Amino acid sequence: MSCLNFCQKCGSNQLLKINDTLTKCQSCHFEIYSNPKPTATTILIHEGKVLLGLRNKAPEKEKWGYGGGFLDWGENAYNCAIREVKEELSIDVLDLIYLTSLEHDYEYKGDLRSINSTVFVGQIDFNQVQSIIPADDVEEVKLVTLDELANHELAFEPFSTLVRERLFAYLGYLPKADLVFLRYQIDLTDNELLRLFGLRMNLVRHAVIYKSNHKLQELNQDRWQQVITDKLKKATKIGLNKEFVRSIWEMIHKETLRIESQIKSKLNK
Numbered sequence: 001m002s003c004l005n006f007c008q009k010c011g012s013n014q015l016l017k018i019n020d021t022l023t024k025c026q027s028c029h030f031e032i033y034s035n036p037k038p039t040a041t042t043i044l045i046h047e048g049k050v051l052l053g054l055r056n057k058a059p060e061k062e063k064w065g066y067g068g069g070f071l072d073w074g075e076n077a078y079n080c081a082i083r084e085v086k087e088e089l090s091i092d093v094l095d096l097i098y099l100t101s102l103e104h105d106y107e108y109k110g111d112l113r114s115i116n117s118t119v120f121v122g123q124i125d126f127n128q129v130q131s132i133i134p135a136d137d138v139e140e141v142k143l144v145t146l147d148e149l150a151n152h153e154l155a156f157e158p159f160s161t162l163v164r165e166r167l168f169a170y171l172g173y174l175p176k177a178d179l180v181f182l183r184y185q186i187d188l189t190d191n192e193l194l195r196l197f198g199l200r201m202n203l204v205r206h207a208v209i210y211k212s213n214h215k216l217q218e219l220n221q222d223r224w225q226q227v228i229t230d231k232l233k234k235a236t237k238i239g240l241n242k243e244f245v246r247s248i249w250e251m252i253h254k255e256t257l258r259i260e261s262q263i264k265s266k267l268n269k
């Protein structure tokens with residue numbers, strides 16, 4: 001954490017460090033929290049190549065890295081990622097996908113800073129690549145293959161390497177993976193699956209309440225068949241076993257119906 005000498009409220013130097021996060025002012029009793037700062041990181045991909053930017057500002061000046069920056073007030077990580085791409089590359093991106101969230105400490109002007117970054121991945125097309133104008137803290141950009149990225153020196157280590165490993169797992173690019181790495185990635189992915197199941201069922205809860213408030217019809221059998229057909233088509237494309245995917249969606253459907261009837265019985269009380 002950064003070192004504090006004076007209270008930011010009353011200016012007293014009577015500060016008592018309680019722990020790494022909390023410092024209390026003995027004079028005015030103000031509590032000063034040193035939390036990690038939220039940032040967004042964006043990895044842009046064009047035809048299987050990753051876009052890197054050369055930093056023209058400290059920290060990590062003259063090093064290549066992904067895009068991103070600190071969240072502004074009132075901004076969420078996703079909006080921050082989109083704004084930073086616009087500021088650094090002068091292009092608009094849509095449909096960024098959440099990749100991971102990582103914390104990272106680094107030293108800047110003698111202070112140890114801590115950030116927590118939400119990392120997104122986005123695809124850009126030929127026109128977008130052509131429209132890039134490096135600006136802000138980016139001097140120039142280049143596209144590198146995954147092989148090149150695997151051996152590329154990057155700004156903000158070890159954060160950048162952890163992000164790179166997560167990206168490689170996401171893209172299915174695992175030339176040098178060992179068992180420890182693979183287990184770590186499987187573990188992270190399982191946690192993501194749990195998070196997504198939780199998110200999905202929360203959306204179901206909201207949909208049931210919405211439908212009830214607007215007197216709308218329940219999911220009918222035709223719509224359900226459509227959903228299953230669509231999932232099986234997508235599953236085949238990415239090499240998943242059809243029966244595996246069918247049984248997962250049957251379980252999801254069963255749980256959805258259970259949640260629906262549970263909420264409806266509460267709403268009817």
Ligand SMILES: [Zn+2]
Nearest residue numbers: 007010025028
């Ligand atoms: Zn004070």
